[in-house]
Amino acid sequence: MELRQKKKYQAAIPTASMGDIAFLIIIFFMTTTVFTREKGIKMLLPEKTETETKVKPENVVSILINPEGALKLRATGYDGIDISPQQYSEVRRIVEEKLLERDTLLVVSLKTSKDAQYQAMIGVLDQIKLAKVVTQDGRELKANKISLIPTSEE
Amino acid sequence: MRKSIIRRFTRTPEIPTASTADVAFLLILFFMVTTVFRATSLNLKIVLPKAKSTERILIRRNITHIWVDNNGRVFIDDSLVPKERVSSKISPKVAENPELVTILNIHSDIEYGTVDVILDQLKESRAFKITFATEFGG
Numbered sequence: 001m002e003l004r005q006k007k008k009y010q011a012a013i014p015t016a017s018m019g020d021i022a023f024l025i026i027i028f029f030m031t032t033t034v035f036t037r038e039k040g041i042k043m044l045l046p047e048k049t050e051t052e053t054k055v056k057p058e059n060v061v062s063i064l065i066n067p068e069g070a071l072k073l074r075a076t077g078y079d080g081i082d083i084s085p086q087q088y089s090e091v092r093r094i095v096e097e098k099l100l101e102r103d104t105l106l107v108v109s110l111k112t113s114k115d116a117q118y119q120a121m122i123g124v125l126d127q128i129k130l131a132k133v134v135t136q137d138g139r140e141l142k143a144n145k146i147s148l149i150p151t152s153e154e
Numbered sequence: 155m156r157k158s159i160i161r162r163f164t165r166t167p168e169i170p171t172a173s174t175a176d177v178a179f180l181l182i183l184f185f186m187v188t189t190v191f192r193a194t195s196l197n198l199k200i201v202l203p204k205a206k207s208t209e210r211i212l213i214r215r216n217i218t219h220i221w222v223d224n225n226g227r228v229f230i231d232d233s234l235v236p237k238e239r240v241s242s243k244i245s246p247k248v249a250e251n252p253e254l255v256t257i258l259n260i261h262s263d264i265e266y267g268t269v270d271v272i273l274d275q276l277k278e279s280r281a282f283k284i285t286f287a288t289e290f291g292g
Binding site for chain 1: 171172174175177178179181182203204205206207208209210211217257258260261262263264265266267268269270273274276277278280281282283284285286287288289290292
């Protein structure tokens with residue numbers, strides 16, 4: 001008679017490391033979570049002063065936005081040309097051209113009508129910010145002097 | 155000679171670890187359920203204007219927000235502020251922290267007049283560093 005004992009295997013899933021895995025997940029998500037980053041266009045406002053800063057007219061590109069979003073652009077060589085809302089990229093071209101001509105002296109003044117849409121003003125500001133040229137001596141130039149004229153000023 | 159046959163059995167101390175997984179998952183679930191994101195609680199309808207030159211803002215500190223919704227209402231720190239009184243809210247913040255960057259989350263269809271008033275108020279409170287919040291595209 002054979003008396004061989006039958007071995008009984010007990011099935012088991014090792015759970016000792018489950019805690020480690022769970023904490024690993026917590027720490028992983030804690031460290032990788034990035035809350036929605038802010039995006040936008042940076043600007044630096046000027047100080048409120050009574051004294052006027054004089055800028056030579058040939059260094060200025062002046063842009064006016066009317067309530068319909070159409071532009072009037074004035075600069076030396078451009079005597080009040082009209083730009084429709086579909087042609088905003090024209091602003092970039094002119095600003096780039098003037099940047100090459102006037103270098104760091106260039107001032108872009110942007111005056112928006114009270115009744116114009118905010119999107120129109122941002123659209124034009126966008127084009128000014130996009131303007132970027134490389135001078136002959138290899139410097140990268142951007143229109144850094146942008147002035148947002150208050151609507152109350154005449 | 156007699157040998158004591160009492161077996162000395164050594165006990166190994168143990169900390170029960172079977173439930174740490176449960177605890178950890180509970181923590182995960184707890185934080186998942188209780189996390190509330192702020193902008194949704196304000197429930198403002200703001201469609202940001204689109205711009206190609208949108209930059210990511212890398213700083214995380216020294217930031218304050220101004221929200222202007224589709225009806226032209228101005229919100230600062232979760233409370234409604236008349237647009238002519240923006241500086242009364244921002245001035246103390248600037249006094250505390252001159253490096254403050256103000257992020258303007260303004261609905262794209264707002265009339266520029268409102269924006270102009272806010273910019274004037276910001277100049278008054280010496281909050282010169284600003285950012286117009288925009289979306290990529292355009």
